[in-house]
Amino acid sequence: MQSTLNSHQLQPDKWVQLYADALFSYAIARVQDSAVAEDLVQDTFLSAWKSREQYNGTASEKTWLYTICKNKIIDHFRRQTASPMVLDDAELANYFDEGGHWKPSAAPRAWRIETESAIETKEFYQVLASCRKKLKSVQQMLFSMKYLEDAATDDICKYLNITPSNYWVLIHRVKLHLRKCLEKNWMGIN
Amino acid sequence: MAIFKKIWLSCQQATMLISKKQHTGLTVKEAAQLRLHLAICKFCNRFQQQTNLIGRLAKKIQQQQPAVLSEQKKQALQKQLRDAQ
Numbered sequence: 001m002q003s004t005l006n007s008h009q010l011q012p013d014k015w016v017q018l019y020a021d022a023l024f025s026y027a028i029a030r031v032q033d034s035a036v037a038e039d040l041v042q043d044t045f046l047s048a049w050k051s052r053e054q055y056n057g058t059a060s061e062k063t064w065l066y067t068i069c070k071n072k073i074i075d076h077f078r079r080q081t082a083s084p085m086v087l088d089d090a091e092l093a094n095y096f097d098e099g100g101h102w103k104p105s106a107a108p109r110a111w112r113i114e115t116e117s118a119i120e121t122k123e124f125y126q127v128l129a130s131c132r133k134k135l136k137s138v139q140q141m142l143f144s145m146k147y148l149e150d151a152a153t154d155d156i157c158k159y160l161n162i163t164p165s166n167y168w169v170l171i172h173r174v175k176l177h178l179r180k181c182l183e184k185n186w187m188g189i190n
Numbered sequence: 191m192a193i194f195k196k197i198w199l200s201c202q203q204a205t206m207l208i209s210k211k212q213h214t215g216l217t218v219k220e221a222a223q224l225r226l227h228l229a230i231c232k233f234c235n236r237f238q239q240q241t242n243l244i245g246r247l248a249k250k251i252q253q254q255q256p257a258v259l260s261e262q263k264k265q266a267l268q269k270q271l272r273d274a275q
Contacts, residue, residue, distance in 0.1 A: 012271055013272075015271065020264050020267060024257050024259045025257040025258075034257070037257070041259070041267070045271055095202075096200070100202035101200060101202075102201045102233050108233050108236035108240060110236060111236075116246070116247075119247065120254065124247070125251065128244075128247070128248070129251075147245060147248035148248070150249070153213060167213070167214075168213045168214055178244055182240075
């Protein structure tokens with residue numbers, strides 16, 4: 001008799017059918033590149049297969065595959081950001097003058113927003129996606145980890161090997177860039 | 191006015207503190223300085239509201255864009271897995 005009543009079992013033959021689209025959606029939302037996302041799904045299935053003996057059945061098969069995929073995504077970002085990070089002060093000069101005041105071209109304008117749910121349109125998310133692509137790769141990674149993964153600050157700092165103060169300076173740049181890009185490209189079409 | 195000058199933040203500093211507040215929290219002094227700045231500066235107020243909004247919308251990205259792998263790619267994956275077994 002097998003005592004597997006309370007534990008989950010792997011069914012590799014069904015992985016593609018059950019999880020390929022879900023993992024692909026998960027990956028593409030984070031890396032924003034369909035070829036890279038396809039490779040990540042492939043790597044996920046293959047390394048899951050190779051490490052099948054380490055699967056102990058406490059988490060569901062689905063959760064286990066997502067965890068592997070998540071680690072593949074982090075590795076991908078890490079490779080992209082292998083060089084030490086330089087916080088470029090010139091970036092800020094696009095937004096603020098020497099006295100630290102908003103430059104007239106960069107000062108936030110009022111957004112005409114009736115309700116928040118009215119913004120959640122396909123058009124908005126397309127513009128957001130193209131704005132994300134304009135970020136530097138370390139900034140893209142931060143964005144994904146913070147907003148899509150909801151990763152803890154400590155974990156993000158560990159992955160990127162940065163201090164918490166570097167972290168929020170970087171995420172601040174992300175916000176400056178995205179806010180400006182959305183205002184220019186999306187508020188304009190409304 | 192000397193004291194006001196001493197505690198008044200520039201917009202560059204104020205927006206930094208807005209991000210710091212959202213992610214790691216502020217000291218009592220920083221919180222007071224930021225409140226004072228936001229009471230007066232409409233641009234930094236907009237920055238705060240708009241970046242909070244972007245954060246909330248960003249969390250829904252995946253729901254908004256469900257993606258589908260091509261049948262061809264799925265068959266290739268299936269074959270690879272079978273070959274590995």
